[in-house]
Amino acid sequence: MWNGILQNSSIETLTESVKFAERRHQLLASNIANLDTPGYLTQDLSVDNFHEALQDSIAASKQNRNLTGPQDDDSANNISKQQAQQHVHKVYEQILYHDGSDVSLEQQVTNISKNQAMHSTAISMLRHQMHTLQMAIAESVNV
Amino acid sequence: MFTSLDVSTSALVAQRARLNTISGNIANMTTLTNEKGEAKPYQERFVVFKTDDMGQEKGLTGVQVDRIEIDQGEPLYRYQPDHPLAIKDGKWKDHVAYPNINMNEQFVDALEASRAYEANLGVMEVTKGISRQTLSLLA
Numbered sequence: 001m002w003n004g005i006l007q008n009s010s011i012e013t014l015t016e017s018v019k020f021a022e023r024r025h026q027l028l029a030s031n032i033a034n035l036d037t038p039g040y041l042t043q044d045l046s047v048d049n050f051h052e053a054l055q056d057s058i059a060a061s062k063q064n065r066n067l068t069g070p071q072d073d074d075s076a077n078n079i080s081k082q083q084a085q086q087h088v089h090k091v092y093e094q095i096l097y098h099d100g101s102d103v104s105l106e107q108q109v110t111n112i113s114k115n116q117a118m119h120s121t122a123i124s125m126l127r128h129q130m131h132t133l134q135m136a137i138a139e140s141v142n143v
Numbered sequence: 144m145f146t147s148l149d150v151s152t153s154a155l156v157a158q159r160a161r162l163n164t165i166s167g168n169i170a171n172m173t174t175l176t177n178e179k180g181e182a183k184p185y186q187e188r189f190v191v192f193k194t195d196d197m198g199q200e201k202g203l204t205g206v207q208v209d210r211i212e213i214d215q216g217e218p219l220y221r222y223q224p225d226h227p228l229a230i231k232d233g234k235w236k237d238h239v240a241y242p243n244i245n246m247n248e249q250f251v252d253a254l255e256a257s258r259a260y261e262a263n264l265g266v267m268e269v270t271k272g273i274s275r276q277t278l279s280l281l282a
Contacts, residue, residue, distance in 0.1 A: 018277065025273060029147040030204045032266045033154035035259050036161075037192040037206050105262060116269050123276045130280065 009133075013058060014126045020050050021119035027088060028112045031103050038099040042091040044111070047118075145274070146203055151267045153195060153205030158260040160208045161190045165253045172244050175228050182228045185242040187214035189252075219243045 034040040094102040171185035193209035224237035
């Protein structure tokens with residue numbers, strides 16, 4: 001039963017989003033820390049790749065459920081999700097400065113804000129889900 | 144999550160070291176002798192940063208001070224024949240060697256260092272916000 005509750009809600013998906021946002025924040029913090037390091041190149045995780053992997057694995061788990069009822073995510077999906085989370089790439093969008101580094105403060109600050117917004121959205125939705133679950137458990141709206 | 148705080152802290156430490164050398168440069172703008180009392184003007188120092196992979200996770204790079212370099216440029220020569228440290232002979236006879244420190248350069252550098260410091264403090268605030276929010280799921 002519990003598996004069914006977790007799979008039919010978006011808790012798993014939101015947890016993945018939160019994990020991704022935290023991982024990405026670490027990289028963006030590294031970028032800001034190395035603002036003045038000669039030869040440092042901007043690194044980032046691709047949000048698009050992550051969303052794609054997430055979408056694929058949601059689609060796959062839905063298909064699985066239709067065929068055989070609720071079951072755990074198959075391992076292949078988890079792997080592709082993890083790859084999207086761990087594939088750190090160098091960003092080549094900026095012209096190099098004279099010291100060989102290419103960190104654009106404005107760009108990074110924007111990315112951090114966006115990432116934080118994504119994180120707090122996911123957390124808010126997670127809280128809401130938890131609240132709903134709690135209401136169901138307590139059989140009362142006043143949880 | 145707490146590792147990003149370490150990354151930002153490493154940057155704060157490095158930027159402070161940079162600010163320290165800059166204040167040293169400005170403080171010694173007119174220092175004509177070295178610590179042994181020899182007539183050798185102070186020479187500008189500057190820090191060089193390098194990345195510091197914090198050893199645990201891929202992509203997590205802090206920053207550290209690689210070395211402190213001493214500028215090897217020519218000093219400034221001023222014509223001061225009555226000065227006790229005036230050069231006795233040679234091309235710069237009757238001149239006194241002064242440190243060749245450009246105050247504008249130093250101030251711009253200091254400004255950059257303190258802005259970078261602020262930027263890292265900002266990131267730390269965001270990191271704290273993220274951790275707080277994640278922890279709030281428990282409460």
